[in-house]
Amino acid sequence: MAGQKRRTYTKASALRIDNLTTVKKFTTMEQPVFNKELHIKYWRRCLKSVLPTEYTSTDSSRLSLGFFILSAFDLLGVGGDQLDRKDVAGLKQWILNCEHPNGGFCGSPNHKYPSEYYRSATDTPSDMDPANLPATFFALMALNFVGKVGEVDRKKCLKWLQKLQREDGSFGETLGKDGKIEGGRDMRYCQCAAAIRWILRGDLKSKSQKEVDDINVDGLEGHIRKAETYDGGFGESFEHESHAGYTYCGIASLSNLGRLPGSLSKSEEGAEPSDPKLTGVTNLQDTIRWLMSRQVNYVESGDEEDDEEPQTKPEDSSNPANNEIEQLAAAGLSLEDTYAIGCNGRLNKGPDTCYSFWVDASLYILGQSKLINKEGSRRWLIEKTQHMIGGFAKEPGYPPDIYHSYLGLGTLAMLGEPDLKTFDPVLCASQEAKSKIERDIAEFLEPDAPGKSVWDNIVLMGDMVPVSDGKFPKFWTDAEEEHKKMKEEGTLPFQPFAPENVWSGET
Numbered sequence: 001m002a003g004q005k006r007r008t009y010t011k012a013s014a015l016r017i018d019n020l021t022t023v024k025k026f027t028t029m030e031q032p033v034f035n036k037e038l039h040i041k042y043w044r045r046c047l048k049s050v051l052p053t054e055y056t057s058t059d060s061s062r063l064s065l066g067f068f069i070l071s072a073f074d075l076l077g078v079g080g081d082q083l084d085r086k087d088v089a090g091l092k093q094w095i096l097n098c099e100h101p102n103g104g105f106c107g108s109p110n111h112k113y114p115s116e117y118y119r120s121a122t123d124t125p126s127d128m129d130p131a132n133l134p135a136t137f138f139a140l141m142a143l144n145f146v147g148k149v150g151e152v153d154r155k156k157c158l159k160w161l162q163k164l165q166r167e168d169g170s171f172g173e174t175l176g177k178d179g180k181i182e183g184g185r186d187m188r189y190c191q192c193a194a195a196i197r198w199i200l201r202g203d204l205k206s207k208s209q210k211e212v213d214d215i216n217v218d219g220l221e222g223h224i225r226k227a228e229t230y231d232g233g234f235g236e237s238f239e240h241e242s243h244a245g246y247t248y249c250g251i252a253s254l255s256n257l258g259r260l261p262g263s264l265s266k267s268e269e270g271a272e273p274s275d276p277k278l279t280g281v282t283n284l285q286d287t288i289r290w291l292m293s294r295q296v297n298y299v300e301s302g303d304e305e306d307d308e309e310p311q312t313k314p315e316d317s318s319n320p321a322n323n324e325i326e327q328l329a330a331a332g333l334s335l336e337d338t339y340a341i342g343c344n345g346r347l348n349k350g351p352d353t354c355y356s357f358w359v360d361a362s363l364y365i366l367g368q369s370k371l372i373n374k375e376g377s378r379r380w381l382i383e384k385t386q387h388m389i390g391g392f393a394k395e396p397g398y399p400p401d402i403y404h405s406y407l408g409l410g411t412l413a414m415l416g417e418p419d420l421k422t423f424d425p426v427l428c429a430s431q432e433a434k435s436k437i438e439r440d441i442a443e444f445l446e447p448d449a450p451g452k453s454v455w456d457n458i459v460l461m462g463d464m465v466p467v468s469d470g471k472f473p474k475f476w477t478d479a480e481e482e483h484k485k486m487k488e489e490g491t492l493p494f495q496p497f498a499p500e501n502v503w504s505g506e507t
């Protein structure tokens with residue numbers, strides 16, 4: 001189309017990636033700068049102001065938006081000491097208010113009747129504003145930043161989760177009339193189910209664990225592995241095309257289920273593909289190859305009169321790629337020194353910010369992060385999709401949105417961006433957030449475990465520093481005192497509950 005920038009994508013082949021590890025480093029090359037303050041401003045805007053009209057259709061996914069916003073603040077290290085404490089307490093109540101009386105969470109307060117409309121678990125029709133699987137995953141993850149995952153009705157939630165599993169091992173999204181499992185066979189549901197199970201059961205063996213029957217883990221693993229295709233990627237379900245998003249969901253699910261070697265869930269580097277322990281993925285070599293091949297070089301040329309005009313002379317100097325090569329050569333550089341490496345989700349597709357996450361996170365979980373072109377990937381995110389108002393767009397030229405902004409930020413954290421917290425690719429949150437869940441799991445499965453009191457009364461999110469000596473860091477001491485004071489004064493903002501105030505900033 002006339003006047004539009006022309007984009008071309010080339011596959012970053014194995015050869016090129018190998019070359020990149022040995023290519024001469026040009027100290028004169030300017031590294032793109034990650035503007036942390038700009039991103040903090042963007043996320044503050046998402047939390048405190050009315051979101052653009054385009055978000056109206058995402059009302060049923062508000063818990064996912066809530067998680068992205070809270071987790072972004074956490075990654076940026078500006079949680080508890082920057083957010084208004086009343087907002088944090090209100091957010092916690094907002095999340096808990098979406099909990100369904102029969103277990104699990106609804107996606108938004110608008111998708112749940114007031115509690116008095118639900119009778120008992122047996123009398124209430126199961127399809128009356130039912131709980132939703134992805135919403136439950138996001139609710140637990142979001143709650144972790146403003147409270148504890150143990151504050152939900154864990155047993156009810158796990159029983160509800162069990163009812164969502166089909167005979168073939170797959171999971172549905174909701175329970176419909178007469179307990180019918182509804183929703184497609186979607187790999188995203190496998191990921192949500194495996195993560196909810198991990199969050200609420202943990203890997204711990206305890207008496208309380210035996211009180212709730214587990215899901216059929218073997219069945220779920222079998223279903224996931226059936227979705228692996230001939231090329232090594234995973235599809236939405238069996239007999240579907242490989243797709244990077246579903247591939248991540250499959251691999252992360254196996255990790256959460258403990259069906260990949262334990263060390264890999266900690267993103268251990270350097271595990272060899274031939275490692276016999278890697279039994280969770282059927283054709284590991286193919287999966288790694290397929291993931292690695294999703295990395296594509298993004299080349300943007302100047303304005304073109306007509307992109308659709310056939311290139312009769314590809315070697316002609318009017319070819320922008322040739323021009324770029326010539327200009328770089330004159331500066332003593334090669335094309336590889338300017339690579340902006342994005343990732344696509346499928347063969348012959350262009351790169352998209354969210355696929356940088358799905359692909360890179362999968363390689364990290366499999367212990368193959370050495371195959372990621374980290375420098376090129378960082379350049380793609382910061383130079384091409386980072387937006388001038390903060391956040392990340394789907395691709396260059398688009399406005400930023402909450403989903404792509406979070407996954408762009410998460411990818412940078414995963415790649416080791418110094419201004420961001422260390423990232424866990426399996427849970428898609430900071431390592432600190434994961435550690436806090438582990439401590440909370442230990443607390444509610446083993447109520448007398450040492451260290452329980454350390455986390456009592458913490459109502460604010462922030463740097464969740466492990467406290468080995470039993471003392472609170474100063475920030476938490478202040479928070480605890482303030483919490484007590486507010487409680488005594490009766491100023492804890494739990495009632496009346498008004499979720500729209502939290503999200504619109506009209507407090």
Ligand SMILES: [Zn+2]
Binds near residue numbers: 352353354355394404
């Ligand atoms: Zn995307």
